[in-house]
Each structure stands twice: as C-alpha cells, then as structure tokens.
Amino acid sequence: MLVLQYLIASLAMTTLNDLTTDQSSLLAFKAHAFDYRSALANNWSISYPICSWAGISCGSRHQRVTALNLSDMGLGGTIPLHFGNLSFLVSLDISENNFHGHLPKELGQLRRLRVMSLAYNKLSGSFPSWIGVLSKLRILRLDYNNFTGPIPNSLFNLSRLEMLRAEFNIIGGTIPSRIGNLRKLVNLGLWSCNLQGQIPTEIGSLQNLKNLDLADNKLSGLIPPTIFNISTMRILTLESNQLSGRLPSTIGHSLRNIEYLALSTNNLIGKIPNSITNATKLIGLDLGFNSFSGHIPNTFGNLRHLSVLNVMMNNLTTESSSADQWSFLSSLTNCRNLSNLALASNPLGGILPQLIGNFSASLQNIYAFELGFNDLNGTIPTSIGTLQQLQGFYVPENNLQGYVPHDLCHLERLNILNLSGNKLSGHIPPCLASLTSLRELHLGSNKLSSSIPSSLWSLEYILMINLSSNSLNDSLPSNIQKLKVLRVLDLSRNQLSGDIPSTIGALVDLEILSLASNQFQGPIPESVGSLISLESLDLSGNNLSGKIPKSLETLSHLKQFNGSFKNLSVESFFKNYALCGPPKLRVPPCKQGDSKSTKNVALIVLKYILPPIVSSVLIVIIIIMYIRCRKRSTKKSDHEDFLPLATWRRTSYLDIQRATDEFNECNLLGTGSFGSVYKGTISNGTYVAIKIFNLQLERAFRSFDSECEVLRNVRHRNLIKIISSCSNPDFKALVLEFMPNGSLEKWLYSHNYFLDILERLNIMIDVGSALEYLRHGHSSAPIIHCDLKPTNILLDENMYGSEGIVSAKCDVYSYGVLLMETFTRKRPTDEMFTGEMSLRRWVKESLPHRLSEVVDTNLVREEQAFSAKMDCLLSIMDLALDCCMESPDKRMHMTDAAAKLKKIKVKFLDDVAASS
Numbered sequence: 001m002l003v004l005q006y007l008i009a010s011l012a013m014t015t016l017n018d019l020t021t022d023q024s025s026l027l028a029f030k031a032h033a034f035d036y037r038s039a040l041a042n043n044w045s046i047s048y049p050i051c052s053w054a055g056i057s058c059g060s061r062h063q064r065v066t067a068l069n070l071s072d073m074g075l076g077g078t079i080p081l082h083f084g085n086l087s088f089l090v091s092l093d094i095s096e097n098n099f100h101g102h103l104p105k106e107l108g109q110l111r112r113l114r115v116m117s118l119a120y121n122k123l124s125g126s127f128p129s130w131i132g133v134l135s136k137l138r139i140l141r142l143d144y145n146n147f148t149g150p151i152p153n154s155l156f157n158l159s160r161l162e163m164l165r166a167e168f169n170i171i172g173g174t175i176p177s178r179i180g181n182l183r184k185l186v187n188l189g190l191w192s193c194n195l196q197g198q199i200p201t202e203i204g205s206l207q208n209l210k211n212l213d214l215a216d217n218k219l220s221g222l223i224p225p226t227i228f229n230i231s232t233m234r235i236l237t238l239e240s241n242q243l244s245g246r247l248p249s250t251i252g253h254s255l256r257n258i259e260y261l262a263l264s265t266n267n268l269i270g271k272i273p274n275s276i277t278n279a280t281k282l283i284g285l286d287l288g289f290n291s292f293s294g295h296i297p298n299t300f301g302n303l304r305h306l307s308v309l310n311v312m313m314n315n316l317t318t319e320s321s322s323a324d325q326w327s328f329l330s331s332l333t334n335c336r337n338l339s340n341l342a343l344a345s346n347p348l349g350g351i352l353p354q355l356i357g358n359f360s361a362s363l364q365n366i367y368a369f370e371l372g373f374n375d376l377n378g379t380i381p382t383s384i385g386t387l388q389q390l391q392g393f394y395v396p397e398n399n400l401q402g403y404v405p406h407d408l409c410h411l412e413r414l415n416i417l418n419l420s421g422n423k424l425s426g427h428i429p430p431c432l433a434s435l436t437s438l439r440e441l442h443l444g445s446n447k448l449s450s451s452i453p454s455s456l457w458s459l460e461y462i463l464m465i466n467l468s469s470n471s472l473n474d475s476l477p478s479n480i481q482k483l484k485v486l487r488v489l490d491l492s493r494n495q496l497s498g499d500i501p502s503t504i505g506a507l508v509d510l511e512i513l514s515l516a517s518n519q520f521q522g523p524i525p526e527s528v529g530s531l532i533s534l535e536s537l538d539l540s541g542n543n544l545s546g547k548i549p550k551s552l553e554t555l556s557h558l559k560q561f562n563g564s565f566k567n568l569s570v571e572s573f574f575k576n577y578a579l580c581g582p583p584k585l586r587v588p589p590c591k592q593g594d595s596k597s598t599k600n601v602a603l604i605v606l607k608y609i610l611p612p613i614v615s616s617v618l619i620v621i622i623i624i625m626y627i628r629c630r631k632r633s634t635k636k637s638d639h640e641d642f643l644p645l646a647t648w649r650r651t652s653y654l655d656i657q658r659a660t661d662e663f664n665e666c667n668l669l670g671t672g673s674f675g676s677v678y679k680g681t682i683s684n685g686t687y688v689a690i691k692i693f694n695l696q697l698e699r700a701f702r703s704f705d706s707e708c709e710v711l712r713n714v715r716h717r718n719l720i721k722i723i724s725s726c727s728n729p730d731f732k733a734l735v736l737e738f739m740p741n742g743s744l745e746k747w748l749y750s751h752n753y754f755l756d757i758l759e760r761l762n763i764m765i766d767v768g769s770a771l772e773y774l775r776h777g778h779s780s781a782p783i784i785h786c787d788l789k790p791t792n793i794l795l796d797e798n799m800y801g802s803e804g805i806v807s808a809k810c811d812v813y814s815y816g817v818l819l820m821e822t823f824t825r826k827r828p829t830d831e832m833f834t835g836e837m838s839l840r841r842w843v844k845e846s847l848p849h850r851l852s853e854v855v856d857t858n859l860v861r862e863e864q865a866f867s868a869k870m871d872c873l874l875s876i877m878d879l880a881l882d883c884c885m886e887s888p889d890k891r892m893h894m895t896d897a898a899a900k901l902k903k904i905k906v907k908f909l910d911d912v913a914a915s916s
Contacts (some may be wrong), residue, residue, distance in 0.1 A: 037074035064088035072096040091115040167191035192216040246270035252278035301334035312344035357383025385410035397421035418442040481506035505530035517541035768898035816883025825856035868911035
C-alpha cells in the first residue's frame with residue numbers, strides 16, 4: 001500500500017514538473033512577444049491555472065498543454081525556441097499575427113504535432129527542412145509569409161499529411177516529383193510561390209486530392225492528363241501561368257465532382273470540350289484569357305448550378321446562323337443561379353439578342369466587351385430592364401447605336417454602367433438618377449447631345465462619372481456639390497459653357513477632375529483649392545480668364561504636375577489665353593489695373609524684348625563670376641572630378657522648356673522640399689537632370705542661391721555636378737548631371753531591383769567619402785547635408801552613390817540611420833516603429849544574437865559565404881550605432897566612419913574568398 005501511494009505521489013510530482021515546464025515555456029514566450037492588444041497581459045499569469053489561460057488547451061489524461069491557439073490575437077515578435085519544450089503539443093496555431101524572423105529548429109522536437117498553422121504572418125527564412133521529422137503532422141499551413149525555397153525533400157516523408165498550404169511565399173524552383181509520395185493529401189495550395197517548370201505528372205497519383213491550387217506562378221508546358229483523372233477533385237485552379245496544350249475531350253466525365261475549374265490566363269488552345277457540360281456540379285468555370293477557338297458550347301444549360309462563367313478574351317464564336325440569336329445564350333437561360341457572365345473580346349458578331357431578358361433574376365453582371373470593330377451593332381435591347389438583380393452592365397467599344405434605353409432605370413441594384421466607346425445618341429435619361437446603387441457611370445465617346453440632366457447630380461454616393469467626348473451642352477449647375485463622395489469627374493471634350501460653379505470645392509474626395517476642351521469661361525474658382533484629394537487636374541482648352549488662384553498651391557496630392565505653382569503644370573491651363581499668373585504656367589503675369597492692351601504690350605515685352613537684355617546682362621555677370629572664381633583658388637584636390645568652371649553657362653527658360661518636352665510629366669523624376677526634378681535632353685543629346693525651384697516658397701530663393709554657391713565650389717566625384725543654371729525673376733532652375741540608375745530608394749524598395757552586400761557597401765562608402773569631404777576636406781567652411789536619405793542618393797551607370805544638393809542642417813547621425821536603412825531595408829518611418837520603438841532601438845536590441853531578424857533577408861538568402869555575410873552585416877550595424885550615439889560628443893568622426901567602412905569591405909572580400 002505504501003509502495004502504491006509512493007508511485008501515485010511520484011507520478012503526480014512528475015506531472016507537476018512537466019506542467020511547470022510548459023508554464024515556464026509559455027511565460028518565456030509572453031515576455032519575448034509583442035502583445036499589441038494585451039491579449040495575454042492579464043490572463044497569462046501564475047495566479048491562474050495554466051490550462052485556463054487564453055488559447056491554451058490541456059489533455060485530460062496528463063494535464064499537459066496539448067493545443068496552443070493564438071490566432072488573430074495581435075501578437076508580434078519572433079517565435080521563441082521555448083515552444084520546443086511543449087512536448088505534448090498536438091496543435092500549434094499562431095496564424096494571423098505579426099510574427100517575423102526565422103522558425104527555430106527546436107520546433108522539430110514537437111513529435112506529437114498534428115496541426116501547425118503559421119499562416120498570415122511575416123515569417124522568413126528557408127522552407128523548414130526539419131519539418132520532415134514531424135511524422136504525425138496532418139495539417140501544415142505556411143501561407144502568406146516570406147519563406148524561401150526550395151521545397152525540401154524531407155517534406156515528402158510526411159506520409160500522413162492531408163493539407164499543405166504555402167501560397168504567397170517566394171519559394172521558387174520547381175515542384176518536386178516526390179510530391180506524389182503524399183498519398184493522403186487532400187488540399188494542396190502553392191498559389192503565387194514563384195514556381196516554374198512543368199507540373200509533375202506524379203500529382204495525378206494523389207487520388208484523394210480535392211483542392212489543387214497552383215495559380216499565379218510561372219509553370220509551363222502541358223497540364224498532365226493525370227490531373228484530369230482525379231475523380232475526387234472539387235477545386236482546380238491553374239490560372240495565371242504559362243501552360244499550353246488542349247483540354248482532354250473527356251474532361252467532364254473524369255472530373256465528375258469538380259465544382260470550380262479555373263484555367264484562365266494561360267496559352268491553352270483548341271475547342272472547349274462539349275463533355276464539360278457533364279460536370280453537373282460546376283459552380284464556377286473560368287476559361288478566359290486563353291486562345292480557345294470554335295463554338296461556345298450550346299449545352300451550358302446542363303450546368304444547373306453554374307454561378308460564374310468566364311470565357312472572355314478568346315477566339316470563340318456562336319453556332320447560331322441567325323444574326324439576332326445566340327444559341328449558347330439561349331441555353332444559359334436555364335442556369336437559374338448564374339450571377340456573372342463574361343463574354344468579353346470574342347468575335348461573336350451580330351447584335352445583343354432580346355432573349356437577354358430571359359435570364360433569371362439572379363444574373364448580376366454581364367461583361368460583353370468585344371474585340372476589334374463591328375463585332376456588336378444594333379441597339380441595346382429593352383429587355384435588359386427585366387434583369388432585376390443586375391449589378392454590372394459592360395458593353396464598351398462596340399458599334400451600338402440608338403438611344404440609351406430608359407429600361408436601364410429599372411435596374412435598381414445596378415452599380416456599374418459602362419456604355420462608352422459606342423455610337424449612342426440622344427440625351428442621357430434623367431431617370432438614371434433613380435439608380436441609387438450606381439457607383440460608376442461611363443458614357444464617354446458616344447454621340448450624346450443636349451444638356452446633362454440636373455437630376456444626375458443627386459446621385460450622392462456615385463464614385464465615378466465619365467461623360468467625355470460627346471456633344472453635351474449647357475452649364476454645370478450649382479447642385480454638383482451633392483456628389484459627396486465623387487472621386488472621378490471627366491466631362492472633357494464636350495460643349496459645356498458658363499462658369500465653373502464655386503460649389504465644386506465641396507467635392508473633397510475628388511481625385512481626378514477634367515473639364516478640358518469645353519467652352520467654360522470666367523475665373524477659376526478659388527474653391528478649387530479645397531479639393532484636397534485632387535491628384536489630376538485639367539482645365540485646358542477653355543475660355544477661362546482672370547488670375548490663377550493662389551489656393552491651388554495647397555493641392556499637395558497632385559502627382560504629375562509641377563512648376564512655379566508647387567504642383568501645377570502648364571498643360572492644366574493650356575489655351576486659356578485670358579488667364580494670368582506665373583510665367584512658368586505660360587500665361588501672362590497678373591498686374592493690378594492692367595487693361596487688355598497693356599497686357600498685350602507686356603506680353604510682347606516679355607516675349608521679344610526682355611530676353612535679349614537679360615541674356616546680355618547674364619553674359620556680363622558670368623564673365624565677372626568666372627574671373628573672380630579663377631582668382632579665388634587654384635588649389636587642386638585629390639578628390640577632384642568635375643566640370644571646369646568655364647563650361648558653366650546660363651540656360652534660357654526656352655531651352656529648359658524644350659529639354660523637358662514642355663515639362664512633360666513623363667520626364668518628372670521626383671519632387672523635393674523646394675521644387676521638382678525633370679529629366680531633360682540638351683542640344684548635344686546629353687541627358688541632364690533639371691531642378692526647378694518652387695518660387696512660391698520664400699526659402700526657395702535662398703535655397704537656389706546657396707546651392708549655386710555650394711555646387712560652384714565643391715569638387716568631388718561623389719557629389720552631383722552642376723552644368724548650368726537659369727535665373728529669372730519668376731523662374732529659377734539648375735541643370736545637373738544626370739544619374740541614369742535613379743536613386744538608392746528605388747534599388748532598395750522596388751521589387752524589380754536588387755543590390756547585394758558589396759554593392760550596398762560601395763554606395764555607402766561613396767556617400768561617406770562625399771560627407772567626409774564636405775565636413776573636413778572642403779577648403780572653405782564645412783558643409784553638412786540637410787536631408788540624407790535614399791531618395792537623395794543618386795546612382796550613375798557604375799552604381800556609385802552621388803549626393804544631391806547640400807546645405808547645413810545634419811550630421812553623422814543621419815549617416816548611421818542611412819546605413820541601418822540600407823542594410824535592413826526598413827524605413828525609419830515604417831509603421832512598426834511607434835512609441836518608444838525606433839529603427840535605431842530595433843537594431844540595437846537585436847544585436848548580436850538576433851541579427852538575422854533585422855537585416856534584409858534578401859542579402860543572406862543564399863547559403864554561400866553565409867558566415868562572412870553575417871560577420872560583415874554585424875560590423876556594419878555596430879558602425880551605424882556608433883554613428884547614432886545619443887550624445888553628439890560620443891558619435892564617431894565622419895573621417896573614422898568612412899575609413900572603418902572601407903576596412904569592413906576589405907575584410908568581407910577576404911572572408912568570402914577564404915570560404916570559397
């Protein structure tokens with residue numbers, strides 16, 4: 001009896017110790033993780049039994065933690081190795097959080113694990129090779145992370161695996177043929193994983209497969225016929241690849257349980273097999289954007305459950321010989337659940353048949369874009385009004401004639417109506433105002449006439465109106481202000497007249513406004529400056545007069561415009577000859593009390609008389625400046641690599657206008673604190689960068705003068721060189737050396753560009769060398785860069801970093817931050833840096849043991865010379881932190897920083913050579 005009691009006590013003590021181990025592991029995780037919503041803060045405590053903690057389940061037998069479900073709890077940080085101590089864990093679900101970094105190999109100790117869901121995080125590193133030891137695993141979800149490949153062979157040891165989802169990662173490589181070993185697989189998702197090569201035929205041996213998703217990859221070749229023989233298949237999505245070949249004639253017999261088949265956006269050819277209509281469980285069929293030919297099967301009506309049918313962008317025709325009937329359409333009226341029908345860009349020909357009204361009330365969208373000319377003609381059938389559930393009706397770019405039918409007004413649920421690019425005439429039905437669900441109205445490029453019905457402006461929730469390129473007349477009413485959420489308004493190329501109503505300023509969500517090529521007159525309303533969301537503005541080709549409102553300067557979101565007015569271009573006001581404003585906008589300057597004749601005289605003086613006088617004065621000034629500069633110093637620096645001062649010349653406004661193709665937005669390189677920069681071509685065919693100063697800002701005058709002075713005197717191969725300048729009272733610009741490879745910003749954050757460690761080192765060494773010269777090697781007073789960031793690091797054809805314009809504001813601290821950003825690929829303004837957390841603190845707290853969590857994972861993705869890379873990156877981060885010491889007195893000298901970075905590069909090259 002005593003022995004029995006001892007055993008029971010011993011067993012209880014063992015269980016308690018094991019439970020304590022679980023508790024310690026979870027508390028260690030709590031201390032390690034970011035708990036953004038305080039989901040664990042008050043609950044995970046020794047004051048409560050561990051089995052009652054949020055997200056924790058325990059086994060009834062051993063009272064050990066068997067399930068950890070922390071899905072969508074607002075947690076972040078890295079996954080700690082402590083999870084490996086939860087030895088009784090059967091289910092681990094930490095999906096839909098903000099975890100990042102690599103998976104610890106200690107998770108391979110969870111030998112009882114059946115479910116592992118890590119989906120929807122920011123995890124990175126290689127696809128875990130240790131996963132193969134989890135022999136009991138049935139569900140593995142790694143989707144929506146940043147895992148890299150290749151897919152390890154150990155994965156195919158998981159003979160019990162039923163679900164493998166890894167979509168939206170950057171795995172790359174091919175799908176291994178050993179995938180056929182996972183015989184119990186039911187759900188396989190590798191969508192958008194950058195996979196290439198052919199689909200292995202071994203997938204056809206997965207006879208339990210119900211869901212196969214390989215969409216949005218770079219897979220090529222034929223679709224293995226074995227895939228079409230998996231009778232259990234319900235969802236097959238292979239769209240957006242480069243697959244070719246034909247569909248098997250028996251597809252509808254072998255895939256008898258298929259419910260959703262998506263093969264769009266590939267290179268498939270041949271006919272759509274008639275047997276596909278024997279797959280009677282089909283709900284969605286997507287065959288669009290291929291090269292299918294022949295007739296659209298007229299037996300689609302057999303698919304009674306069909307909800308979505310997409311055959312757009314093919315070469316399909318209809319069997320019917322009648323011009324007004326499509327036999328396949330007649331069959332589709334039997335599909336009572338059909339809600340989306342896409343027939344776009346097929347040479348169907350003929351007219352839209354009246355039987356379109358025979359569709360069930362469930363039909364929501366008809367996409368009937370047609371390819372080429374004269375494919376659809378006739379009129380819009382009045383029977384369209386019977387489709388009570390219709391939400392979208394698209395028939396642009398055809399030859400439809402006649403009126404816009406009033407029957408459309410019966411479609412109370414319609415939210416998009418697109419009839420643009422036809423030959424419709426007559427007036428716009430006023431009853432369209434009854435379509436309160438309408439969000440987009442496209443009637444552009446037709447022959448519509450008369451006035452815009454005033455009732456149309458009562459559609460207070462409409463987002464987009466395009467009535468361009470018609471013959472609409474009359475004026476805009478003041479009740480346009482009712483369009484509270486309008487984002488796009490295009491009324492260009494009509495015959496509208498009168499004043500632009502001042503109430504247009506109430507459309508604060510408006511992003512695109514085009515009133516071009518009409519007959520509007522009077523002034524531009526001051527209220528246009530209230531359109532705070534405006535990104536595109538075109539008022540050209542009207543009869544507008546008066547002063548261009550200064551309020552337009554506040555339109556900070558205008559993307560493609562730029563000039564003396566902060567964000568506006570001359571194109572916005574072109575051919576409004578009575579407007580006045582800054583000369584940069586190619587309109588006469590405004591003067592108080594000017595009469596028409598005075599304005600004309602002023603225009604003649606500005607255009608023909610003043611330029612020669614100004615040019616003569618400038619020539620004299622240049623000669624004087626040249627003589628003074630020659631006397632100033634003849635000392636040569638080891639750093640010199642510059643254009644001789646004698647090559648400086650003044651450039652006229654007309655020269656700059658020509659060089660930039662009249663300030664074409666396509667040549668806009670970017671905007672900055674005091675102006676914008678264009679790409680230009682000067683007379684000898686040389687590319688240049690032209691910085692145009694925004695003279696509406698008082699500081700821009702001082703900036704222009706200081707930049708001229710600085711760039712005139714500094715001479716260093718890594719400092720951008722000035723070629724010439726233009727200085728008029730109302731226009732100032734600098735013509736600078738063009739950097740063909742753009743900015744460091746582009747190379748860091750664009751997915752199409754990449755810099756390796758050595759390239760980033762070279763750039764930062766160049767930047768450091770330039771800063772060292774400005775602070776310590778310049779003969780006159782030291783100069784400090786005011787705005788050191790990747791957008792201001794320009795790259796020439798050899799990928800050397802050149803600093804932009806300089807002034808006195810910043811110090812070596814900015815260089816340290818730039819070093820961190822360059823090698824972590826994290827902006828200091830990233831959303832993760834809130835409260836006390838900053839880029840500097842994030843890096844500091846991660847060194848040295850969690851270095852891999854902060855550096856750009858693209859730099860260490862390849863295993864080659866891994867140790868050398870990590871040592872180099874650690875040295876760079878240490879240097880960056882030395883530059884960013886809180887006390888200015890403790891920060892590293894710029895000369896020392898530049899020298900140390902060069903030593904780091906030398907050591908890195910030696911280590912790489914030794915490792916190879």
